Structure formats: C-alpha cells, structure tokens
Amino acid sequence: MQNNVRPIAPVSIAGLTPNSPSTGMPIFELVKPTDLFVDPAYQRNISEKGSRQIRRIIEGFDWTKFKPPICAYSEHEGRTMLKVLDGQHTAIAAASNPHVDVIPVMIVEAEDTISQAKAFIGQNTDRLGVTNLQMHQAALAAADEDAQTLELVCHRANIKVLKTTNAYTGDGCRQTIAIKQIEGLISRRGAQRSREILEVLANAERGPLTAPQIKAVELLLSDHEYCDKITDEDLTDAIVELLTTAEEEAKLLAVTHKIPFWRALAITWFRKCKKRRQPLTRAA
Incomplete structure (x- = not known):
C-alpha cells in the first residue's frame, strides 16, 4: 500500500504568543570555505574527536548530506568578515576537499560578539556533542548574568573553571x-x-x-x-x-x-x- 504524502500544515497556537523575529530573514550565499573565520570567544578548538568527524565528512562528502554553516558578517580590526556561528567542522571539511570550491552558507544578523555568542547558544542548545563547558564559555561571551555569577563565585573560592x-x-x-x-x-x-x-x-x-x-x-x-x-x-x-x-x-x-x-x-x-x-x- 502506497503512503500518501502530506502537506506541511500549521498546528494550533491556542495559548501561545508567537514571537515576532527581531532580525531580518537569513540570506544564502556561495562562499569559499577558506574565506570563513571562527571566533574563539564562543567557538571551541578542534578536538581529536572533532578531527575524526572532519575526516569522516571529507571521505563521505555528499551534497545530499550537506548542512550549510550558519554565519554572520562581523567587523574585526577594520575588516569585514564572515564568522561561522555553527558548522565549523563542515566548513573545514569542505575547505579540505579538493573537489569542493564553494559552499552555500546561511547568513544571519549578528554583528557583535555578544549577539553571535547568543546565536551560537541558540543553535546548540540541547544538541549532543556540545559540552556544558562549551555552552558556558559561549554564555560568558554573550554576557549572560548566570554564567558571569558562576565565574565570580568560583573566582572568589579560588577555583578555576x-x-x-x-x-x-x-x-x-x-x-x-x-x-x-x-x-x-x-x-x-x-x-x-x-x-x-x-x-x-x-x-x-x-x-x-x-x-x-x-x-x-x-x-x-x-x-x-x-x-x-x-x-x-x-x-x-x-x-x-x-x-x-x-x-x-x-x-x-x-x-x-x-x-x-x-x-x-x-x-x-x-x-x-x-x-x-x-x-x-x-x-x-
């Protein structure tokens, strides 16, 4: 028996207050992956596990499996650049693959480090593989009060996080x-x-x-x-x-x-x- 396809249909929003986006709709652009940058204020360094993941992506690179990195334009030392908010492993794998020249990226509005860090948290909340430490560092970069309080408490107890x-x-x-x-x-x-x-x-x-x-x-x-x-x-x-x-x-x-x-x-x-x-x- 053949299953019927079903259309996307809205659900009931009774009792909900739909949020009106505070920023414009994202845009897509084709860019060279080597033209992208990573901000260590909220992004982790590539671990051994991450290196293995990158190698797997390179060996199995397929556009049907590709998820565009999420980026934002930012000013750094007088230069406009695209920072990767989410998807740096994918971007590095693409930059390492000689068969890939350009990739599509989704560009959102997040000009400063605080807004970019908040975007990183939003993209990675409840995602497996992103550790509590990474989320805490991103929250610090986003000037989150709870994260700042935790750091202050530990500092006063002479403990390093x-x-x-x-x-x-x-x-x-x-x-x-x-x-x-x-x-x-x-x-x-x-x-x-x-x-x-x-x-x-x-x-x-x-x-x-x-x-x-x-x-x-x-x-x-x-x-x-x-x-x-x-x-x-x-x-x-x-x-x-x-x-x-x-x-x-x-x-x-x-x-x-x-x-x-x-x-x-x-x-x-x-x-x-x-x-x-x-x-x-x-x-x-």
Missing part, C-alpha cells in the same frame, strides 16, 4: 569542569553560600573538584542532620586527612547500602569529621 575537559594542570587542584553541578548549587543556595561550600573543597587542596564531591559537601553543610554538628573548617580537615581513601570507602558503602556515591562520600567524610558538642536540652 576549565574551558575543556582535558585542560587540567598538575593534580587538578582548585580546578573543575563540574559546570552543571555548580549552576545547580548557586540556584539552590545563592552565590555567597555556594562560594563557602566550594571553598571547603578548594581549601582541602584536592583536585579536580568533581560533581559528587560538590554535592556531598552541599549535603553536609545544608542538611540539618549534619550541618549543626560540624564546621566548614572541620570538614576541610576531614577531607584532607582521608585523601583518596574516602572515595574508596564511599564506593564500598554505596554498593553495600545501595545509596548514591555522592551520599556515601558525604557519610564517609562526616564520620571522620570532628563533631560539635550539642547543647543539652533541659527536661520539662
């Missing part, structure tokens, strides 16, 4: 890539308390700071079952004293009691931590 997952130096002390965990921490606890929580780990001189570690410290310093019995400084001392054995004990505890690793890590640190004396309650 890395730009890529393989950028750790030394033992990773005071360095992190746990962007989503810190975002959630700030959302739940506010900037000041988040800084204090992160300082507990930073002052322990352990690295890198991981999401389970951050979550464990947040629990210990926020949950009434624990927070009234320990101080920030005593928790730092416990983390230093246990070193890597804490993770080993926590893994065993997590398996034995079927609890999340981060919670097991919190319990392990708490057991080691010096406890405050609790005031005696007077009998009625």
Whole structure:
C-alpha cells in the first residue's frame, strides 16, 4: 500500500504568543570555505574527536548530506568578515576537499560578539556533542548574568573553571569542569553560600573538584542532620586527612547500602569529621 504524502500544515497556537523575529530573514550565499573565520570567544578548538568527524565528512562528502554553516558578517580590526556561528567542522571539511570550491552558507544578523555568542547558544542548545563547558564559555561571551555569577563565585573560592575537559594542570587542584553541578548549587543556595561550600573543597587542596564531591559537601553543610554538628573548617580537615581513601570507602558503602556515591562520600567524610558538642536540652 502506497503512503500518501502530506502537506506541511500549521498546528494550533491556542495559548501561545508567537514571537515576532527581531532580525531580518537569513540570506544564502556561495562562499569559499577558506574565506570563513571562527571566533574563539564562543567557538571551541578542534578536538581529536572533532578531527575524526572532519575526516569522516571529507571521505563521505555528499551534497545530499550537506548542512550549510550558519554565519554572520562581523567587523574585526577594520575588516569585514564572515564568522561561522555553527558548522565549523563542515566548513573545514569542505575547505579540505579538493573537489569542493564553494559552499552555500546561511547568513544571519549578528554583528557583535555578544549577539553571535547568543546565536551560537541558540543553535546548540540541547544538541549532543556540545559540552556544558562549551555552552558556558559561549554564555560568558554573550554576557549572560548566570554564567558571569558562576565565574565570580568560583573566582572568589579560588577555583578555576576549565574551558575543556582535558585542560587540567598538575593534580587538578582548585580546578573543575563540574559546570552543571555548580549552576545547580548557586540556584539552590545563592552565590555567597555556594562560594563557602566550594571553598571547603578548594581549601582541602584536592583536585579536580568533581560533581559528587560538590554535592556531598552541599549535603553536609545544608542538611540539618549534619550541618549543626560540624564546621566548614572541620570538614576541610576531614577531607584532607582521608585523601583518596574516602572515595574508596564511599564506593564500598554505596554498593553495600545501595545509596548514591555522592551520599556515601558525604557519610564517609562526616564520620571522620570532628563533631560539635550539642547543647543539652533541659527536661520539662
């Protein structure tokens, strides 16, 4: 039985407020891929995985599979150029293929770095392969307040947020890539308390700071079952004293009691931590 084709038809917009585009409709142009540029303020460098992707595109280059890069005209040092907002792997593959002279690109209105970075975020939100770190760097370039707050909190805690997952130096002390965990921490606890929580780990001189570690410290310093019995400084001392054995004990505890690793890590640190004396309650 042959399936009937179906036309594109509008859906109901009841309850919706359709947005009116603030910029003009994109245009398409044919350009030499080598005439395109990439802005490192919001674009990632090509990783080993990205290089493999480019090679696959070169070997299987087919116009039926081609997705035009999204670009924007921009002024840079007195020169007008086309910057790639999305699709740099495709553009590099095309520039590397001797059978391809020009490619079509879609050009949108985004003249400055902030608007270009916002466009990059819009193109890559919820896309697989674009990491939280890359989205955070783009948000910084777009002057996003939440991203700026995260950087400020980490800076005041003397913690460096890395730009890529393989950028750790030394033992990773005071360095992190746990962007989503810190975002959630700030959302739940506010900037000041988040800084204090992160300082507990930073002052322990352990690295890198991981999401389970951050979550464990947040629990210990926020949950009434624990927070009234320990101080920030005593928790730092416990983390230093246990070193890597804490993770080993926590893994065993997590398996034995079927609890999340981060919670097991919190319990392990708490057991080691010096406890405050609790005031005696007077009998009625």
